[in-house]
Amino acid sequence: MAEDPTTADSTKGTESQKSISVRFLERLKKAVWNMSLLFIWVGMVVLFGLLEPDVFLSTVTLRSVLADQAITAMMAMSLIMPIASNKFDLSVAGMMGLSAILVATFIVKVGMPWPLAILLTLLCGLIVGGINVFVVVHLKINSFIATLATLSILGAMIQWISDGDQIAEGIPSSFKEFGRRQFFNIPLPVFYMLAIALVLAYVLDFRQFGRYLYATGSNEDAARLAGVNTRKVSSIALMVSATIATIVGIVFTMRIGAASIDVGMPYLLPSFAATFLGATQFKEGNVNVPGTIVAVYVLATGVKGVQLMGAPYWIEDLFFGLALLIAVGLAVRSGRQRSM
C-alpha cells in the first residue's frame, strides 16, 4: 500500500513535462495538417505545370479558373452560416437560379431600369429566406428535408416565370459591365467574392454573433441555456444564405449577359464539397471562410488539370462527389462531424 510519492507525481505531470521537441513536432504536425489543402494545391500546380506547361500555366487558364470559381466560392460561402449553426440550406441553388432569371425578367420582359430590378430581386430573395426560416425555425422541420422541398418549389417557380425559355437578348451593357469589367486584369466578380469573404470572416471570428453561431451548431440546447437566442441565430443564418445566393444569381446574369432555367443546380454539389472540405482546414472541424475558399480553388485546379490532360467531360461530377465523401469522411474520423 505504501507508495513512493515521487512516482505518483511523475505520472501526473507527464502532460506538462513532455519534452519540448516532442511538443514542437506535434504542433508542426497539426499545423501541416491544418494547411494540407494548400500543400496539395501547390503540388497540383507543379504537377500539371510540368505535364501541360503550355496550356496549364497560361494566364488565360489562370484567369478563367479564378473568375469562374468566384461564383462557386460565393455559393460555398452562402452555406457557411447555416452549416456552422448545424443547419442545411439546399435551397441556395434554387435561390441563385431564381434570382438569375428574375433579374433578367424584370429588366427585359417588364422593362424596369436595372437598379430597380436588382432591388426587387433582392427583396424576393429575402422573402424566400423568410419562408425557409418559417419552415425550419418555426415549424421545426428538419432543415435538410425542408430546404430540399423549397429547392424543388423554387425550381418550379423558375420554370413558371421563364416559361422554359432563356433570356438572351435585351440585357443592357451597363448592367453586364458589373460582371465583366476587369481591374488589374482581374474580373469584378472576384472582388465581390473577396468582399463577401472579408465581411463573413470578420463576423464569424470577431463578432459575438459568430460565436453564437458556432455554439448553436455545437450544442443547440446548451447554447439556449447559456443565454443564446438560438432561434434568432438560426433565422439570421438562413436569411444570410438566401441573400448571398440571390446576389450570386444577379452577378451570374451580369457576367453571362443571359439567363436560363438551369443556372443554380450545377453549383450545389461543388459548394457543399468545398464547404465541408474547407472545414478540415485552419479551424479544424469548423466550417470557415479561408478553408472554404482554398477548397474551392483546390477542387477547381484539380478538375481543370485533369480536363486539360484529356479526361472525359464527366470527370467534374466524379471529382466533386469524391471530394464531398472524403471531406465528410475526414470529419467523421476526427469525430467532429455533427451535421449528418
Next chain:
Amino acid sequence: MSSPSEQVLTITNLSKTFGGTEALRNVDFAVRAGEIHALVGQNGSGKSTLIKILAGYHLPDRGGTVAVEGNDLELGNAGESASRGLRFVHQDLGLVPALGALDNLALGRGYKKRRGGTINWPAEAQAGRDALAKLGYDFDIKIPVDRLSASERTGIAIARALESGGDAKILFLDEPTASLPAAEAERLFDVIRAVVNRGVGVVYVSHRFQEVMVLSDRVSVLRDGLLVATERTADLEEAQLVELTVGRVIAPSIHDATGENYASGNPLLEAKNLTGEVVTGLDLAIYPGEIVGIAGVTGSGREEVAGMLFGAIPRSGTVTLAGSELPDSRPGESLRRGMAFVPAERLRKAAFTDMTLRENLLISNLAPVFGPLGVNKTVERRESLKWLDKLEVVPRATETRLINLSGGNQQKVVLGRVLRLEPQVLVLDEPTQGVDVGAKDAIHQIVRDAAKQGTAVLVASTESEELVALCDRIIVLAGGSALGEYPVSALSPDQLTELTMRKPGGGDDDAVRRVLGS
C-alpha cells in the same frame, strides 16, 4: 457452477501506456466467483482503461496476463472476452429507448427463430420473462424501456449482459447507480445480489463510497494507474477508503451553517404555485447567502424544479427574482436578470465539447472581452485563464477543447461559465454527477464561496450526502409536492434518504418525526 471462493479472473502485471502516459502500471487484480468486488478510483486513475482492456478494446503493454478460470485469455479480442464469460454493463446501458425489454434482450443475443427465419415470438417472450424473473423483475416486457424506471432499465442491461451467449463468469458494472436516487439504487443492489448468488463474480465500479461499503465483499483501489490496495470491505472504514482513493486525507466536509435567521430579510428568489409535469403547486423562497436543497426520488419532481425555475423547461406559477417576476421559458432573460443555471445532463445541456475552454467559459457574456474591432482574443485568453486558475481546472490551457477534459474538470468549466456572470441566484441541478471525490469537494467549496458573497443557491441532487454537506435547509419532494422542509442541522444523510422514500400524502407527521428521532 463455480465454488464460492474460486478465483475466476486473475490479472497479473498488467500495464498500459498511451503515448508516454502510463494509464496502468503492473496491476495485479483478482476476482472470485460469487463475490462483489468494488473497484474505486478517481477519474483518470485507470479504471476505465482496465475495463476496456478486459473487454478487448485496448491491447495492454507486453508482459501482462489475464486468466479466466486458470486459462490465459487472448487479449485485444472482444469476441474472445465475451465467449470466455466476461460481461460488461456500461454507464449509458446501450438500450434502444423506443423498444421494450423483449427486443432489447433479443438484440443482445439474437432473436429466437423458427425454421425459415421468422421470429418465434412466443419463445422469445418466454425467454425474456425468464431472464428478468431470474433477477427478480416482473414487468411488461413490451413497454418501451424509456417508460420504465431507471433501475428497471439497468436490470434489463444486466440481464442482457448475462444472457448473451455462453455462461457469464464475471459481470462488470460501470457506475450503475450514477443517475439513480437512493431508493432505486437499493432495488438494484438486490438485483446484483441475485446475480452473485448464481455464482457470477461482480466487479462494481462506483464513485459512491457508501454504496461500496454496504454492497461489496472486497474492494480494490486504483490511483494514478497503480493498484494501491485490495482489502476486505469489512476491514475498512469509509474514511480510510476515501484516503486510499485520493492519496491524502480529506477533511470531512463540514457545513459551517451560521444558523442565521434568513427569513427576517426579503427572499431573493421566490416561487409560488410552481407547477410542471410532475411538480404541482410548489412554493419556495431562497434568501441571500442561503443554500437550499431539493431532495426526492426520481419521479418526485426533484428533476424538474431547477429547470423550471430557470426557464429551461415550461412551468406555470410565478417566479420572482428580487421582487420582479421572471417570464417562463426564457433562459436568456433569466440570465440577464441575474439567475444562472447548471443543468443536470452536462453533455446534452451544457457542454460545447468541440469548442475550446475559452469559448465554453465566455459564451454567456462576451461584452467584457470586446475591443473596438469586436472580440479581442488576447483579452479573452487572459479572462479565461483567470477562471481556469480560480477553479483549478486541469489542464490550464484555454485553447484545449472541452472534450479532452475529465468529467470533473468539464463540470468546473461549466460552473465557471455561470459564476463569471456573478449571478444573484444560482440554480444547480446535480452539480457533481459523475465527478470524483477530489473535484466534488472543490466544487462544493466553490458553491459555498458563492453563497458567502450573498448569492442565493438552489441545489437539486439525488445524493443525500451532498445535500447534507452543502445546504442550509432541504426541501424533500414526493409525488410532485413538498413533503416537508428540514433544517440541515436536524438531518443525517441516512435520515434524508429515508424521508425521500416516504409515500406522498401517507407521509404522516409521526413517521417523519420518527425518522428524525424527535
